Amino acid sequence: MPRRRPKRVLATVALALTTATATGGWTFGPHTTIVSGPPPGAAAWLADDSLGVALPDPGDASPAEVAAFFAGLGPAQRRELAARHPLTVGNLDGAPVELRYEANARAWEDFFGTAPERGRQLLAFDPRGRGTFVEVFGDLPAAERTAVVVPGMSNDLDTNGTPVGWARDLHRELTRDAPGVPTATIAWVGYTTPDGVGPDVVTDRLARAGAPRLERFLAGLALTAPRTAPPTVLCHSYGSVVCGLAASELAAGDLVFLGSPGTRAGSVDALDTDARVWATRSPTDWISAIPNVSVLGLGHGTDPTEPAYGARVVTSADVESHGGYAAPGTDSLRNLSAITLGASELISCAPTSPECLDATRR
Numbered sequence: 001m002p003r004r005r006p007k008r009v010l011a012t013v014a015l016a017l018t019t020a021t022a023t024g025g026w027t028f029g030p031h032t033t034i035v036s037g038p039p040p041g042a043a044a045w046l047a048d049d050s051l052g053v054a055l056p057d058p059g060d061a062s063p064a065e066v067a068a069f070f071a072g073l074g075p076a077q078r079r080e081l082a083a084r085h086p087l088t089v090g091n092l093d094g095a096p097v098e099l100r101y102e103a104n105a106r107a108w109e110d111f112f113g114t115a116p117e118r119g120r121q122l123l124a125f126d127p128r129g130r131g132t133f134v135e136v137f138g139d140l141p142a143a144e145r146t147a148v149v150v151p152g153m154s155n156d157l158d159t160n161g162t163p164v165g166w167a168r169d170l171h172r173e174l175t176r177d178a179p180g181v182p183t184a185t186i187a188w189v190g191y192t193t194p195d196g197v198g199p200d201v202v203t204d205r206l207a208r209a210g211a212p213r214l215e216r217f218l219a220g221l222a223l224t225a226p227r228t229a230p231p232t233v234l235c236h237s238y239g240s241v242v243c244g245l246a247a248s249e250l251a252a253g254d255l256v257f258l259g260s261p262g263t264r265a266g267s268v269d270a271l272d273t274d275a276r277v278w279a280t281r282s283p284t285d286w287i288s289a290i291p292n293v294s295v296l297g298l299g300h301g302t303d304p305t306e307p308a309y310g311a312r313v314v315t316s317a318d319v320e321s322h323g324g325y326a327a328p329g330t331d332s333l334r335n336l337s338a339i340t341l342g343a344s345e346l347i348s349c350a351p352t353s354p355e356c357l358d359a360t361r362r
Contacts, residue, residue, distance in 0.1 A: 032195045034209045035129040038088070045088040051077060058088055063220035066094030086110065091124050093220025097141050100124070104133075124190060124217075131157025132191065134217070135164060137171040138184030145174065146221070146228045147340045148186045148252075150214060152237025152259075153194040153201060163187040166234070166326035173328070173337040181341065184228070190217055194238055202298045204241055204264055211246035218251045229253055230275070232340040237261065237287065237322065241300050248272040254339050257311065258325045258332075259285050262292050262300025268310035278339060278356070279304035279311040280332060282319035305350075313353035314339075 038058035045055055056069045070078060078096065082089040082103040089095055090103035104122035109115045111127045124134035140146070147170055151163035167187040174183040191210025194200040221231065230253030235243035237259050244263030247255060250273065257263060257279040268277045281288060281303070294301040304311045316332035319325055325332045331348050338346035349356035 031198070032192055032200050032206060033129060034192045034206065035126065035132065036209060039091045039126050040128065041085055041087040045085045048081075048084065050080070050084075055081075056092070058092060061094075063094030063216060063223055066092050066220070067223045070095055070099070082106070087126070090122070091126055093216050094223055095220075097123065097136075097224050101136075123186070127157065129156075129192065130195065132189055133157055133160075134190050135167065135187045136184055137167050137186075138174075139182060140184040140186075140225050141227070142182045143184035143225060143228045144181055145178075145183045145340050145342070146186065146225065146231040147174075147183075147336070148188050148218070148221075148231050148233045150188055150233060150235045150239035150242055151193065152239045154196060155189050155193045156195075157189075160187065160189050162236070162323045163189055166236075169326045169328055169333065170234075170336055170340070173333050174340060177334075177337045177343075177346075178341050182227075183340070184225070186221075186231075188214065188217060190214065191242060201238065202300075204245065204297070204300070207238065207241035207245050207264070210242045214242055214246050215249045215251075222251045229342070232256060232336075233275075234258060234326075234336065235260070235263075236325065240304070244271060244300075247275070250275065253342075254278060256280070256336065256339060257304040258316075259287050259322050260300075260304050261287055261290055262294065262302055263304055264294070264300055266302050267308065276359070277304075277311045278314055279309070280314045280316040280325070280335070280350075281305045282316045282321075282324070282332070284320055285322050287322055307352060310355060311353075312356035312359050313350040314356060315348045315350055 042058045056066050078099050082099050086103040086107035090100050090107050100123050101121050104125040105116055107125050121136040123136050126132045149163045149166045155163055164187045167185040171185040191213050192206055194206055200206050230251055232254040233252045234256045240257045240260035240263050243255055244265050252275045254276045265271045292303045293299040302309050305313050314335040318330050319332045335347050344360045347360050349360055
């Protein structure tokens with residue numbers, strides 16, 4: 001049996017390529033270049049002595065240190081720094097939310113030559129490489145419940161319909177389901193995702209680079225949106241690998257794995273997280289055809305909807321395709337709203353998930 005495992009891994013890659021060809025929209029590509037380190041402009045920021053004090057290092061200052069620094073400034077000083085260093089301020093986890101919106105709108109206009117679409121709330125923007133960004137729907141500083149979408153492959157500054165659409169549609173659902181509860185949803189396209197089908201899809205190289213970025217973002221969120229409960233983190237496709245690697249350090253109330261190829265952990269216990277862990281996979285999701293293996297660094301392991309994994313499995317019976325888990329009117333979107341709101345009695349559990357059924361009966 002052990003001798004057959006590598007063949008199964010190669011079959012996994014081949015199957016992924018075959019599936020991609022059948023569904024269209026995927027292309028085979030080489031290793032993706034990871035964009036890392038502080039954003040452009042960090043050197044000029046560190047050299048700025050206009051306030052007579054050292055500015056926090058974008059490369060290693062913690063979100064708590066950043067938050068403390070800005071708390072010691074007056075409104076005019078904050079705005080001056082954002083005007084001089086928009087890319088730096090706009091990407092500093094721990095900086096005030098509204099200040100980051102202002103800085104990123106300026107950085108966007110500087111880069112593209114035109115202002116972002118009216119009403120967009122960009123909590124991060126980095127144009128390097130394929131580009132990363134974070135977009136907010138709702139009033140984040142006032143929110144009591146939040147959800148963060150962590151997307152999978154082929155998402156960047158130009159191609160981001162799934163995470164942005166999910167965040168927008170989930171916010172609308174939350175508003176309908178609980179009109180008196182302030183909510184916000186966040187499309188976190190904050191890491192370098194795999195660019196089409198290639199070696200990065202079946203390894204954790206990009207996920208390992210993305211995990212600390214997600215940890216840092218959520219740590220900053222806890223400081224700058226203090227009214228919100230620990231967020232629900234929605235981990236889709238390859239984003240499940242990012243969440244799985246980051247799980248033990250994430251400031252999250254709930255982790256939800258959707259259409260997951262695996263999480264690099266064999267069980268909920270192996271995630272070593274205090275968050276409640278949920279999972280779902282549509283019967284029509286092509287990812288179910290990918291064998292859940294992990295051999296020699298290839299493949300991402302156990303399907304989190306498997307009973308042995310121990311997650312609370314919810315239904316997504318009427319979801320069509322791999323990207324439809326937040327489609328309006330689906331049982332999946334209703335479940336995501338209920339999880340985010342903490343309304344366990346409204347969650348539709350898979351009948352084979354005692355963990356979910358027990359949780360919703362309490």
